[in-house]
Structure formats: structure tokens, C-alpha cells
Amino acid sequence: MPPKAGLNDGLVGQAAALAREFAPELDAVLLTHFPDAETLDLYRTGDFRLGEADLATVTAVNRAVAAELAANGVRVFVQRADRGAFRRWMDGRIDTVENRLAWRDRARMLSGAAALEALGLDARIIPAQPRLGTVPGPLADSLLAAFAEEDGAGFEALAHALLAGGRAGVLELAVRKAADRLGEDMAEDLVGALLAVAEGAEAGPSGWAELVALPVALVQGEVPEAAALGSGLIAAGILPATLELRFLPGWRSPEAVARLDPAAMRRVLLDLVAGMEPRDLPPADTDELADAGFGVLLGVQLDWTIPSWEEIAAEGPPDEEAEEDSPEDAKRTAAFDRWRAATFEAGGCVPLALVPPSEIGDEVSDFLGEAGQETAGIEEIRDFVAMARQEAPGEEIVCRPEVVGDGLELSLYTAAGRFLDSLSLAADELPARAEEMPRLIEAFVVVVKDAPGR
Known part of the structure; x- marks a missing residue:
């Protein structure tokens, strides 16, 4: 007599099929791995979206979903559920499904091969990256052709690949060809587009990191302590909870930032992600900054908006179109304005705005105007x-x-x-x-x- 079908039979196959369906619309997904049944029970409630599945089924669902997503080029992240960390997260929060699903163990997030291995999968299922080729000329031509396309997705993908591969020579050749064929203005536009790409990358514990800069007008010729100014901005509550901002402790010169080429900009980003002083951008002399009238705080911003598989399975892939001018945005803008005014009153400097490094010059020009x-x-x-x-x-x-x-x-x-x-x-x-x-x-x-x- 065949065994009686269990309550959770078929859940693994259904999850795998759903992962295959949603994979083309996803960049990254977070899975929570549970070490034991007690931790799983603590994590979910009676109406939790994993239902009443037992530990073995949940583990099998995670493994099947990760295998499908990774094989289709989706970045898989895994957090190992920890009862103490989860309790600390929920302390002071209303016990809702949304708050439970929002938990992210930022200090111990796994990605790439380590994430798959934690689920018992072979990391070789991750597709190999396509080879770029070794001849610079055709690659530079391909970059120029992609730059001319309207949607820009192909250009960004190729530019990211060239930057990740250390192909600075190809980027320089593409700029020279743009100047020869299309004029200096188009070459400058290409450099600007490459800098914008170089300022963000699939890097860091959250899977995506971006360089940010805070230009500051030193209106009284005095240079405040950079670390205190950066800490004050972070404490002012101007960022959503899903973004983490880390500033370098020292000042940088706007002119030095403006001299960075795209390859150097990417190296600066990776150094900051690694917690290192950027080799291409040493600290500035504060006396020179005081004379010039402007200094820059440089930081890295980590994006922790990694959707969990439970959210995706219940609601589908996240909507990429963010709501503009939301009440939360207005509150953060007001918080920044209050912090900026208090900073000026306390120290005589004027923080401008949090911008990508490539936009420092425009921000300073607007301020001077x-x-x-x-x-x-x-x-x-x-x-x-x-x-x-x-x-x-x-x-x-x-x-x-x-x-x-x-x-x-x-x-x-x-x-x-x-x-x-x-x-x-x-x-x-x-x-x-x-x-x-x-x-x-x-x-x-x-x-x-x-x-x-x-």
C-alpha cells in the first residue's frame, strides 16, 4: 500500500516551479536557513507564510528555490536564523508578519558560493560569466554602440563587466574613439556615464554598494571634524532603514574626486566596501580645504532591500517603481534640513546634499549660484x-x-x-x-x- 500523502508533499516542487517563473524578474533573493525546529517556530507565527511546514520541508524548499534561482543568474543570499538576534530585532516592534519578514542579520549574511554551500548545494551551479575577449578595439566599439542605445541597459552591463575585469584600457580607448568620431562633448558625456556606472557595484554584504559624497561649504574658513559631521548626518534619520551609510573618517578634496577616472572610481568603491582607506583618494590637507572653501565627506551606501523568498512567493516579484514624494521622503527631507541648519548654527559650515561623487561639481556650482x-x-x-x-x-x-x-x-x-x-x-x-x-x-x-x- 503506498504511503499516505503528507500535508507538505508537493510544496518543494511548487516552490521550484515558482522560482523558475519569477527568476527573469529578480536580481537577488534572501533565504532564511533554520538550524533547528525551535528556531523555525520562534521565527514564524500561526499565520506565517511558510504555513505549518516542518523543518525538513522548509529546508528542502530553500534548497530547491536556491538551485533554480542561482542556475538562472539570480544572486542568492542566505541568513542563518539566530534566536537571540531575532529576539533583539523584534524587541519593541509590533509582532506582525511584515516585521518578522523584515529581519535582516546584516552582520552574518552569506552570498555567492558560501550561501549555496550553507544550503548544501554545489556552487558550480552558478553560471559562469561570459568572457569579454582580449582585443580592446572591438570591445571599445561595442561599448560605444551600447552607449548610443536608448534604454542604456546593455551599456551598463558591459561597462560593469569591463570595470569588474579591470579593463581600464578599453574604457580609455572608447573615450578616445568617442572624441574622434562624435566630438569632445560626446566623449565627456561618455565619461560621465562611465563614472555613474563605476560609483555602484554588486559588492559588499548586502549585494549592492554605492559611493556617496557630502560636499560641505566651509563658509568661515574652519574645517570641522569629519567623523563627527558624518556621524551627525547618519544619526539625523535622513535615510530609510534599508540603507546603511558608512563615511570615511577624514576629509577629501572636491578637486581630487573630480580627477578620478571611472576605473579609479570603482577602485575607491571597492576599497570602501572592504573597510580600507582608498588608495586613489588620500585624505585632504585641511588647511588647503579651508583656503579653497569646500570639503567632501566620502562614504559607501549599502542597500539592504533584498526581498525574501517568502515575500516573493506570497506577493510576486517586487515592484521596481518607487513611489515619488511619499510622506516618508518628505519627513527625511525635513530631517536633513533641520540637521543642516543646526550644523550651520553650531559650526559655521553648510552641508550641501548627499550626492554621487560625480555630481559634486554640479552641487557646488548650484550652491555658489x-x-x-x-x-x-x-x-x-x-x-x-x-x-x-x-x-x-x-x-x-x-x-x-x-x-x-x-x-x-x-x-x-x-x-x-x-x-x-x-x-x-x-x-x-x-x-x-x-x-x-x-x-x-x-x-x-x-x-x-x-x-x-x-
């Missing part, structure tokens, strides 16, 4: 006051500011109460919000609440 506009607004008010002083030589001049809508109206009087002149400024002509202007104006003229003599 805005600073120029602010200076122009202040100078107009200074000239207005100076003209009034010429009309009343020897008399004390006072200013009565009044907010009108978003703009500001300034009325000048002598201290004795004689009206001299008025000036109306729209919001876009002001270096700060109209309500904040009196504290700026009182630096060069007495500000009063009411007109003298009234």
Missing part, C-alpha cells in the same frame, strides 16, 4: 540704506520691516521720525524667508518694530 543671488539681495538692501544715509547726513537711520504676503517692505526713517524712503522686495529677491530677514538687516541698520514717533 544661490549664494551669489543671496549676496545680490543683501547688497541691494545695503545700497538702499546707504542712499538714505546720504539724504540725512549725521542723523541716525532706522528701518521698519513689514512682511507683505511672501515679500518684504522696508521703510527707512530718521530716529526723529522723518520718513526717508521705502523698498519693496518680492520673495524671489530675498536671500531668506521674509520673516527671517530682520535678523540679517539689523547687521547694518537699526531695526524697529514701529515707525519712530508713533
Whole structure:
């Protein structure tokens, strides 16, 4: 008599079929490996998406899913469930399926061959990477052709492969060919695109890492401690929980970053992922930074948004289109603005924005443009006051500011109460919000609440 079918018979085959179906839409997947039944029971609840499957079935499902995904080029990550680490994660959180599935043991994540071996699989099932070839010319031509394509996916894939293979000569040749065939502007565009690719890679414990930079205007010529500034930014709560940011402890020069070619940029990224000082970008001299007026904090950002197999099996592959202008984004933007203002008040420097290193120059240029506009607004008010002083030589001049809508109206009087002149400024002509202007104006003229003599 054949054995009676068990409750979980067929789950392994169903999971393998689902993995084959979803593999073309996935880049990476996280599987949780359970060392014993007690840990599995702690991890799931009555309505947990693994249902009531026993440890042997869960382990078999993980192995079958990993084999299918890895054979189809999906990066497989494995975390070994640990009861202590999981309890610490859940402490203070509402006990929901979503919070349980969100646990990531970042310190002990396995990937690549180590992940498959932890599940008892042969790492040789991972497909070998296609060979690039040895002749630089055809590879450079292929890179240029891919650069001309509209979607850009082929260009990024080939550029990543060339960078990973250390083929800097091919990249340089492609730039020279772009200049000869298409002009210097297109060559510069190609370099910019290669730098953007070089700033991110499949690397690090989370599987994806990116370089980030925080340009800082040193408006008082003083250079604050880089480590404290970076720690303050991280503590300000401007990043989602799925991103981890690690800054280098010292300052870097914007000019030195701008001199990096794509191959050097990738080496800097890999050094930061490895926890090393970047060989291509040594720390800057702080006296030189103070003279130049700008410094850069350089860091690496790790993306921990690896979808778990349980989430994928229940809901399908994740939607790549992120919601724009979400309430969470607005809160993080407000948190950054608060931190930036507090940093300026405390130390006199102005952090600009967290950007890829290749965008430092644009960020500094935008800041200088805005600073120029602010200076122009202040100078107009200074000239207005100076003209009034010429009309009343020897008399004390006072200013009565009044907010009108978003703009500001300034009325000048002598201290004795004689009206001299008025000036109306729209919001876009002001270096700060109209309500904040009196504290700026009182630096060069007495500000009063009411007109003298009234």
C-alpha cells in the first residue's frame, strides 16, 4: 500500500516551479536557513507564510528555490536564523508578519558560493560569466554602440563587466574613439556615464554598494571634524532603514574626486566596501580645504532591500517603481534640513546634499549660484540704506520691516521720525524667508518694530 500523502508533499516542487517563473524578474533573493525546529517556530507565527511546514520541508524548499534561482543568474543570499538576534530585532516592534519578514542579520549574511554551500548545494551551479575577449578595439566599439542605445541597459552591463575585469584600457580607448568620431562633448558625456556606472557595484554584504559624497561649504574658513559631521548626518534619520551609510573618517578634496577616472572610481568603491582607506583618494590637507572653501565627506551606501523568498512567493516579484514624494521622503527631507541648519548654527559650515561623487561639481556650482543671488539681495538692501544715509547726513537711520504676503517692505526713517524712503522686495529677491530677514538687516541698520514717533 503506498504511503499516505503528507500535508507538505508537493510544496518543494511548487516552490521550484515558482522560482523558475519569477527568476527573469529578480536580481537577488534572501533565504532564511533554520538550524533547528525551535528556531523555525520562534521565527514564524500561526499565520506565517511558510504555513505549518516542518523543518525538513522548509529546508528542502530553500534548497530547491536556491538551485533554480542561482542556475538562472539570480544572486542568492542566505541568513542563518539566530534566536537571540531575532529576539533583539523584534524587541519593541509590533509582532506582525511584515516585521518578522523584515529581519535582516546584516552582520552574518552569506552570498555567492558560501550561501549555496550553507544550503548544501554545489556552487558550480552558478553560471559562469561570459568572457569579454582580449582585443580592446572591438570591445571599445561595442561599448560605444551600447552607449548610443536608448534604454542604456546593455551599456551598463558591459561597462560593469569591463570595470569588474579591470579593463581600464578599453574604457580609455572608447573615450578616445568617442572624441574622434562624435566630438569632445560626446566623449565627456561618455565619461560621465562611465563614472555613474563605476560609483555602484554588486559588492559588499548586502549585494549592492554605492559611493556617496557630502560636499560641505566651509563658509568661515574652519574645517570641522569629519567623523563627527558624518556621524551627525547618519544619526539625523535622513535615510530609510534599508540603507546603511558608512563615511570615511577624514576629509577629501572636491578637486581630487573630480580627477578620478571611472576605473579609479570603482577602485575607491571597492576599497570602501572592504573597510580600507582608498588608495586613489588620500585624505585632504585641511588647511588647503579651508583656503579653497569646500570639503567632501566620502562614504559607501549599502542597500539592504533584498526581498525574501517568502515575500516573493506570497506577493510576486517586487515592484521596481518607487513611489515619488511619499510622506516618508518628505519627513527625511525635513530631517536633513533641520540637521543642516543646526550644523550651520553650531559650526559655521553648510552641508550641501548627499550626492554621487560625480555630481559634486554640479552641487557646488548650484550652491555658489544661490549664494551669489543671496549676496545680490543683501547688497541691494545695503545700497538702499546707504542712499538714505546720504539724504540725512549725521542723523541716525532706522528701518521698519513689514512682511507683505511672501515679500518684504522696508521703510527707512530718521530716529526723529522723518520718513526717508521705502523698498519693496518680492520673495524671489530675498536671500531668506521674509520673516527671517530682520535678523540679517539689523547687521547694518537699526531695526524697529514701529515707525519712530508713533
